[in-house]
Amino acid sequence: DVDSKGKSKAKKKEPASMFQINGDKPETKSKKKGNRTCGFWAGTMITMVTVSKMTSLIPVKEERAPSPPIEFDNLEEFVLQPAQQGVTVRCKVTRDKRGMDRGLYPTYYLHLDNEKKVFLLSGRKRKKSTTSNYLISIDPTDLSRGGENFIGKLRSNLMGTKFTVFDNALHPDRALPDMSNARQELAAIIYETNVLGMKGPRRMIVIIPGMTKDGERVPIRPRSLIKTSQSTIKPHPSSPSINVL
Structure with missing residues (x-):
């Protein structure tokens, strides 16, 4: 429609139509809905495919056979000799903060990390040493340098x-x-x-x-x-x- 001045008349919205659900909405082409996968399952499927691809790229680590039980008769020989081929000796170090001289020289203990927790070594820092100097013994109580249980030391x-x-x-x-x-x-x-x-x-x-x-x-x-x-x-x-x- 054109008014007297030659200008096209804009279509005015009716106040009531502004509050209608489908009032004066532009015409849209209806899209055909095909078979769609639910959003949740689609996301899950994509995730599963992604994880499967990532898993295929991760190298599979071969599991080692468990080591046989560790037994020995002579403690000094055991701690000084190399481990047998194919045997893994797993140990655990613990620290006793009390140590000697009111905790200034804590004591360290080495045990087998198994059910028996067999004692192997003990160590403590030497007194009046300018660097870290530790005595190592096969006795948990005798940590003297001149003792018969002294087998070595660690120096830094x-x-x-x-x-x-x-x-x-x-x-x-x-x-x-x-x-x-x-x-x-x-x-x-x-x-x-x-x-x-x-x-x-x-x-x-x-x-x-x-x-x-x-x-x-x-x-x-x-x-x-x-x-x-x-x-x-x-x-x-x-x-x-x-x-x-």
Whole structure:
């Protein structure tokens, strides 16, 4: 419709039609509804397909056969000799904060992590030591350096980032010229620098002596001529985890 001035008349909405459900709504083309899957089931199906694809990409880790029960007659020989091939020796370290001298020197205990909780080793920090220096014993009460149960010690550098485990043999300065009776290095532990724990749990690198064909440990001594890569084993470190208690 056109008015007298030649302008098209706009269609006015009736007040009543503004409150009607279908009042003056633009015409829309009706869409044919096909067979649709319910939204919940569609989402579930997509999730299932996604999970199945992700699962197929995850490598399946082969489960190792459980280790046989660990039994021994001589405790000193057991803690110093390498573990048998195919046997996993799992242990647990606990700390007694009371220790000695009103808790200034706590005591640490190592037990087999099994049902019997068999005691293996104990250790404490030495007095008047400028660096971390721990005595290791096979007796939970006798932790003296001159005792018959003393089997080794652990010493660190000044920064507390590098540790070395020795047996109970003589210091190189007091040993024979050929170093046959000098102490052996049983392990080396190197911590990665982690100021204030900003990088999460501390990561470590552990280096242990290699093995001979007869299953014996390769002797590693200070100033030894045997210092090749074949004389040591460097296990691949795994990602550390935190147990929140």
